[in-house]
Amino acid sequence: MVKSEINMKDFFILEPETARYQEMKLTIKEDGEIRLSTSLQREINSREIELYFHKSDCGEVYLKPNGSRPQKFTKAGTVKNRKIVEYLRKTKAAFPVIYSVKQCEEGRIWHGAIKDNEP
Numbered sequence: 001m002v003k004s005e006i007n008m009k010d011f012f013i014l015e016p017e018t019a020r021y022q023e024m025k026l027t028i029k030e031d032g033e034i035r036l037s038t039s040l041q042r043e044i045n046s047r048e049i050e051l052y053f054h055k056s057d058c059g060e061v062y063l064k065p066n067g068s069r070p071q072k073f074t075k076a077g078t079v080k081n082r083k084i085v086e087y088l089r090k091t092k093a094a095f096p097v098i099y100s101v102k103q104c105e106e107g108r109i110w111h112g113a114i115k116d117n118e119p
Contacts, residue, residue, distance in 0.1 A: 024102065026061065026112050030095040032082035036073060040101055044110065047073045053084065057091045061099050063110040 024040040034051070036044070050067030054060040064070075071079045088097055099112030 023100070025115075026063070026099040026101055028084055028088065028095070028097040028099075030085060032080045032085050034071065034073075034079050034081060034084065036077040038077065040110075041073075041077045043103065047075070049073060051084075053087065058084075058087050058093065058097075059091075059114045061101075061112040063101065063112065065108055065110075 022039050023037060024043060025037045026040065027035045027037075029035070036049075044063065044065050046065035048066055048070035050064040050070050052062040052064070071081060073079045088095070093114075098115045100115050101110050101112040103109075104111050
């Protein structure tokens with residue numbers, strides 16, 4: 001049964017989690033899916049991106065839009081590459097692996113550092 005009068009003072013508004021969706025990140029799943037967050041896609045503004053992972057531990061990544069050997073991301077911001085999973089397993093990474101990404105001051109290159117997994 002619905003009340004005919006509602007006292008709105010008894011309720012609160014659930015605010016959207018806007019900060020979470022604005023975070024620029026690159027996520028790698030155990031099946032090899034590499035995903036760019038919506039905000040990162042918007043900032044990079046290219047679907048062809050070269051990815052440079054640190055050789056020792058994959059703890060850092062550089063993203064170079066329109067490079068000579070790019071990964072070709074879909075409109076949804078994903079690409080599959082199972083080879084990166086092999087490298088990440090060697091480092092005992094916990095999936096999904098998430099990199100927090102920021103634009104470098106030098107120009108059109110982006111840097112990502114691996115984050116601790118969130119619950």
